[in-house]
Amino acid sequence: MTAEIEKFTYDDAIVRKFTLMTFVWGVVGMLVGVIVALQLAAPYFNFELAFLSFGRLRPLHTNAVIFAFTGNAIFAGVYYSMQRLLKTSMFSKTLSHIHFWGWQAIIVAAALTLPLGITQGKEYAELEWPIDIAIAVVWLVFAFNCFGTIAKRRERHIYVAIWFYIATLVTITLLHVFNNLVVPAGLWRSYPIYAGVQDAFMQWWYGHNAVGFLLTTPLLGMMYYFLPKAANRPVFSYRLSIIHFWSLVFLYIWAGPHHLHYTALPAWASTLGMLFSVMLWMPSWGGMLNGLLTLRGAWDKVATDPVLKFFVVAVTFYGMSTFEGPLLSVRSVNLLSHYTDWTIAHVHAGALGWVGFLVFGMIYWLLPRLFQTELWSRKLAEAHFWIGTIGILLYIVAIYAAGLTQGLMWLAFDDEGYLKYGDFVETTLRLIPMYWVRVIGGLAYLTGTLLMGVNFFMTWKRRPATYDVPVHEAPALAKTYTDRPEPESTLQKSGAHVVNLAYKLDRFFSTTWHRRWERLPLKFTVAVLVTVVVASLFEIIPTFLIKSNVPTIATVTPYTPLELAGRNIYLAEGCYNCHSQMIRPIRAETERYGDYSKPGEFVYDHPFQWGSRRIGPDLQRVGGKYPDLWHLRHMDDPRAITAGSIMPAYPWLLTGDLDFDFVESTMRAHRMIGVPYSDEEISGGVMAAREQARAIAAEIVVQGGPEGLAEKQIVALIAYLQRLGTDITKPEPLAVEEETGPAEAATETVDTAAAVEEAS
Amino acid sequence: MSLTDVMSAADLSSWTELALILCFITFAAIVFWVFVMRGKASYENLRNLPLDEDGVNSSRAAAKGGEL
Numbered sequence: 001m002t003a004e005i006e007k008f009t010y011d012d013a014i015v016r017k018f019t020l021m022t023f024v025w026g027v028v029g030m031l032v033g034v035i036v037a038l039q040l041a042a043p044y045f046n047f048e049l050a051f052l053s054f055g056r057l058r059p060l061h062t063n064a065v066i067f068a069f070t071g072n073a074i075f076a077g078v079y080y081s082m083q084r085l086l087k088t089s090m091f092s093k094t095l096s097h098i099h100f101w102g103w104q105a106i107i108v109a110a111a112l113t114l115p116l117g118i119t120q121g122k123e124y125a126e127l128e129w130p131i132d133i134a135i136a137v138v139w140l141v142f143a144f145n146c147f148g149t150i151a152k153r154r155e156r157h158i159y160v161a162i163w164f165y166i167a168t169l170v171t172i173t174l175l176h177v178f179n180n181l182v183v184p185a186g187l188w189r190s191y192p193i194y195a196g197v198q199d200a201f202m203q204w205w206y207g208h209n210a211v212g213f214l215l216t217t218p219l220l221g222m223m224y225y226f227l228p229k230a231a232n233r234p235v236f237s238y239r240l241s242i243i244h245f246w247s248l249v250f251l252y253i254w255a256g257p258h259h260l261h262y263t264a265l266p267a268w269a270s271t272l273g274m275l276f277s278v279m280l281w282m283p284s285w286g287g288m289l290n291g292l293l294t295l296r297g298a299w300d301k302v303a304t305d306p307v308l309k310f311f312v313v314a315v316t317f318y319g320m321s322t323f324e325g326p327l328l329s330v331r332s333v334n335l336l337s338h339y340t341d342w343t344i345a346h347v348h349a350g351a352l353g354w355v356g357f358l359v360f361g362m363i364y365w366l367l368p369r370l371f372q373t374e375l376w377s378r379k380l381a382e383a384h385f386w387i388g389t390i391g392i393l394l395y396i397v398a399i400y401a402a403g404l405t406q407g408l409m410w411l412a413f414d415d416e417g418y419l420k421y422g423d424f425v426e427t428t429l430r431l432i433p434m435y436w437v438r439v440i441g442g443l444a445y446l447t448g449t450l451l452m453g454v455n456f457f458m459t460w461k462r463r464p465a466t467y468d469v470p471v472h473e474a475p476a477l478a479k480t481y482t483d484r485p486e487p488e489s490t491l492q493k494s495g496a497h498v499v500n501l502a503y504k505l506d507r508f509f510s511t512t513w514h515r516r517w518e519r520l521p522l523k524f525t526v527a528v529l530v531t532v533v534v535a536s537l538f539e540i541i542p543t544f545l546i547k548s549n550v551p552t553i554a555t556v557t558p559y560t561p562l563e564l565a566g567r568n569i570y571l572a573e574g575c576y577n578c579h580s581q582m583i584r585p586i587r588a589e590t591e592r593y594g595d596y597s598k599p600g601e602f603v604y605d606h607p608f609q610w611g612s613r614r615i616g617p618d619l620q621r622v623g624g625k626y627p628d629l630w631h632l633r634h635m636d637d638p639r640a641i642t643a644g645s646i647m648p649a650y651p652w653l654l655t656g657d658l659d660f661d662f663v664e665s666t667m668r669a670h671r672m673i674g675v676p677y678s679d680e681e682i683s684g685g686v687m688a689a690r691e692q693a694r695a696i697a698a699e700i701v702v703q704g705g706p707e708g709l710a711e712k713q714i715v716a717l718i719a720y721l722q723r724l725g726t727d728i729t730k731p732e733p734l735a736v737e738e739e740t741g742p743a744e745a746a747t748e749t750v751d752t753a754a755a756v757e758e759a760s
Numbered sequence: 761m762s763l764t765d766v767m768s769a770a771d772l773s774s775w776t777e778l779a780l781i782l783c784f785i786t787f788a789a790i791v792f793w794v795f796v797m798r799g800k801a802s803y804e805n806l807r808n809l810p811l812d813e814d815g816v817n818s819s820r821a822a823a824k825g826g827e828l
Binding site for chain 2: 081084085155157159160161224225228229232233234235238239247250251254272276515518538542545546547548
């Protein structure tokens with residue numbers, strides 16, 4: 001029987017839109033990247049303007065390049081390849097349009113709110129709850145459109161690229177929802193339901209897997225489609241793609257805690273993350289080899305085709321990054337690399353090399369097809385390739401050098417056993433030349449992207465007056481499908497059990513069952529979901545439910561209303577982008593910063609503020625270290641206090657009024673997530689905050705500072721900074737109340753000494 | 761008795777070791793499966809799917825009743 005041949009067209013208009021916005025947001029994200037790089041080399045580029053300060057712009061850079069540039073590129077690649085691999089148009093043009101405009105609106109909302117200091121204060125998850133809800137809705141629209149397309153396909157088999165898309169759709173949904181569970185305290189302010197250790201765990205479960213399932217799996221899917229297309233050769237090994245896919249999906253989800261070595265996260269969790277990270281090396285390199293070997297016999301084309309050049313460098317950087325990632329996850333290497341620019345170099349090798357170049361290669365391949373004309377200039381594309389490559393090399397070589405310099409200087413002791421570089425700024429000053437090289441590298445990369453814009457525009461100009469919409473033909477899939485039945489074995493009946501077992505094993509390894517899965521998208525999706533959820537729960541459940549993970553410290557109490565307000569300012573200014581609040585239990589850190597951090601110190605921290613890099617020193621024990629006036633002058637003009645500091649000035653905090661009206665709603669939101677504020681404390685919150693503010697303002701005057709600061713934002717921030725890390729030095733209360741912390745885990749009361757013992 | 765009590769009373773270290781072993785066995789089994797399996801020819805169609813989008817596949821599929 002011959003199936004009815006159906007005619008259909010592909011919707012390339014939506015691909016054109018996403019491709020254009022990939023370029024537009026790419027330029028924006030990279031431009032902001034160059035600005036923040038400039039600010040680190042020369043802090044006067046902060047211009048003493050709140051909305052241009054580093055702490056607010058850096059999240060804009062990361063969000064723009066991850067969600068706007070890469071996001072739009074992924075959508076362009078998915079919409080183009082999925083239609084063709086499934087031999088159907090997208091499920092719904094309306095959904096495609098809602099997806100496109102919704103995503104652009106989200107990006108605009110991010111671009112407006114982040115410079116205004118509206119943030120959740122968690123890296124790569126800064127956007128506030130209304131935008132998070134919009135992201136979830138638009139993402140589900142995208143997912144629905146994709147699964148609908150799969151449902152109406154005319155190709156029974158689902159190609160490997162679509163497996164990676166499915167993994168992305170499933171996992172990003174989970175990550176986004178569970179890391180952004182918050183309690184709002186107004187339209188533009190919220191607090192995560194998790195605190196301290198648990199929040200850190202969830203954040204890096206999210207953060208690492210966002211790299212895995214937003215910057216890796218969809219791009220691998222695109223690699224499996226666009227690389228064979230560009231090379232006009234099939235993928236090297238379909239079998240290798242199977243192992244690449246399943247092992248990547250299975251292993252990646254465990255790896256997040258390696259970001260938290262030597263922190264207050266229990267060692268078992270970070271060790272587990274490390275082990276799975278090391279195992280990840282194998283599937284990652286399997287994928288890299290699969291990509292590069294696809295070009296076997298076609299390497300001559302690489303010399304002349306800029307698209308293949310971009311792809312080859314992209315896949316090579318994928319291999320380099322996925323080798324370096326497991327290396328950095330090893331505890332002893334992490335000791336040196338963590339908090340340094342080494343991590344930044346690693347991230348940018350992956351982002352600029354793997355993500356950026358794969359996207360550029362895809363765009364150059366798409367442009368002639370989308371605009372139905374030849375690429376305007378291959379030479380310009382070649383120029384983009386070389387300028388971009390030089391830009392990457394300048395960037396990463398300088399920042400690898402900066403990272404190693406930082407790590408080694410921070411750990412160095414002199415012959416007498418003192419810190420060799422006890423003043424933090426000594427290291428900073430050593431890095432400035434490398435930061436300038438980074439600016440040049442970033443500018444080169446941006447210049448290359450602008451050249452692509454010229455090529456994009458000129459190619460678009462040469463488009464036909466009306467686009468030709470080819471009509472394709474393919475037979476409809478039968479409504480019902482039954483696999484060929486397994487050949488019947490007579491071995492069982494004849495009693496040859498051993499031979500029968502061997503026969504069954506042989507059938508198993510013939511992989512018929514996996515090919516059957518490839519025809520069953522629902523089953524395939526459920527398998528991915530189970531893989532991801534089970535692996536996540538193996539780490540999440542013990543982290544949340546085992547009491548000894550977070551021994552409560554009796555002297556740790558909730559923040560005062562003013563400190564809470566100060567913490568809001570700390571979050572809004574993005575201080576976590578430069579300062580950690582996590583002293584690792586190693587001598588180089590305890591000598592420099594003070595007693596190492598204990599899990600129980602963070603039970604009221606919604607969100608945690610451990611940070612991931614130290615452009616400035618750790619602040620965990622900064623409380624009481626300097627007078628109030630020192631903080632005021634430091635925030636007003638950092639270089640007047642520390643010559644050579646690259647910290648931005650925050651003069652607006654000295655003149656901006658503190659919004660006391662938010663105190664009560666902030667306290668109420670915190671109580672909802674487990675912070676034990678009483679009704680009286682909440683109703684008297686504003687009064688208590690004003691009282692503490694007046695006391696700090698008076699103290700500043702006594703110390704020789706200006707008058708009239710009791711209503712200003714700076715006093716709240718000073719209150720918060722002076723509180724940091726001081727709880728463990730307070731005398732223990734006489735009667736210890738058994739208290740339930742924000743996480744149910746925090747119910748065990750132990751004294752500070754016991755906590756120290758347990759943590760060690 | 762809450763789930764928290766149950767989890768806290770459990771020996772966590774053995775749980776992680778068990779999980780690790782299970783994961784490794786799974787991983788090894790997948791590797792074994794991929795490298796010992798036969799039937800490479802049956803994968804040729806699948807490898808060619810991206811190159812097969814302009815109706816070439818369609819005619820072959822039609823001849824096979826819409827299935828490949």
